[in-house]
Amino acid sequence: DADVTQTPRNRITKTGKRIMLECSQTKGHDRMYWYRQDPGLGLRLIYYSFDVKDINKGEISDGYSVSRQAQAKFSLSLESAIPNQTALYFCATSGTGGPEQFFGPGTRLTVL
Amino acid sequence: GESVGLHLPTLSVQEGDNSIINCAYSNSASDYFIWYKQESGKGPQFIIDIRSNMDKRQGQRVTVLLNKTVKHLSLQIAATQPGDSAVYFCAEKGGSNYKLTFGKGTLLTVNP
Numbered sequence: 001d002a003d004v005t006q007t008p009r010n011r012i013t014k015t016g017k018r019i020m021l022e023c024s025q026t027k028g029h030d031r032m033y034w035y036r037q038d039p040g041l042g043l044r045l046i047y048y049s050f051d052v053k054d055i056n057k058g059e060i061s062d063g064y065s066v067s068r069q070a071q072a073k074f075s076l077s078l079e080s081a082i083p084n085q086t087a088l089y090f091c092a093t094s095g096t097g098g099p100e101q102f103f104g105p106g107t108r109l110t111v112l
Numbered sequence: 113g114e115s116v117g118l119h120l121p122t123l124s125v126q127e128g129d130n131s132i133i134n135c136a137y138s139n140s141a142s143d144y145f146i147w148y149k150q151e152s153g154k155g156p157q158f159i160i161d162i163r164s165n166m167d168k169r170q171g172q173r174v175t176v177l178l179n180k181t182v183k184h185l186s187l188q189i190a191a192t193q194p195g196d197s198a199v200y201f202c203a204e205k206g207g208s209n210y211k212l213t214f215g216k217g218t219l220l221t222v223n224p
Contacts, residue, residue, distance in 0.1 A: 004155075031210055042201065042216040043156070050210070058211075090155050099144050099205045101212060103155035 003027045004104035006091050012110045019078040021107050023091030032074040033092040033101060034058075034066060043090065049074055081111040124221045131189040133218045135202035138183060144205040146212065147176060147187045151198045159187070197222045
């Protein structure tokens with residue numbers, strides 16, 4: 001079974017709709033991250049959380065919000081989706097053993 | 113601002129040859145570096161890491177070299193195989209936090 005799972009894997013939505021992407025992990029890690037990946041721009045950090053009560057903005061947080069429901073769950077919301085939020089979204093985790101991050105399989109989001 | 117970059121966006125090699133993928137970084141405070149492999153339709157997968165107090169680290173068929181003088185990182189893949197075809201990212205961690213900054217990636221294509 002995958003250690004980091006994301007749902008849905010693919011989503012097509014319309015401008016103005018609210019969208020939630022979910023991430024779950026069985027690695028027991030405290031730290032969780034949300035990234036978006038665009039062609040030619042690499043991975044950019046949206047939000048991160050170092051424990052259940054900790055939420056921090058990344059470099060591109062505008063238009064996004066997050067919720068850390070439990071140690072194992074970290075969800076990303078787009079309150080009112082717009083076309084330039086079309087991208088591949090990745091959740092990642094890291095533990096106290098080191099800074100390396102472990103990624104989920106990604107969610108491909110298309111906003112029409 | 114600080115950035116992590118790659119010298120070549122694409123690299124094409126013959127099966128069995130050695131591959132070298134390069135990465136330049138500009139944050140002199142970075143103390144940890146990672147190489148990730150991302151296959152089509154999948155999330156980034158950890159390959160190998162190196163701390164700034166080292167200049168070389170070897171794994172299975174892979175070697176990472178770190179030159180702090182010129183702020184350069186490289187990933188060497190020995191006897192490249194078709195299964196090595198993917199996008200390779202370097203990432204750096206600067207200072208005491210656990211955030212990673214990612215490069216844009218190099219697409220490695222292995223020709224049979």
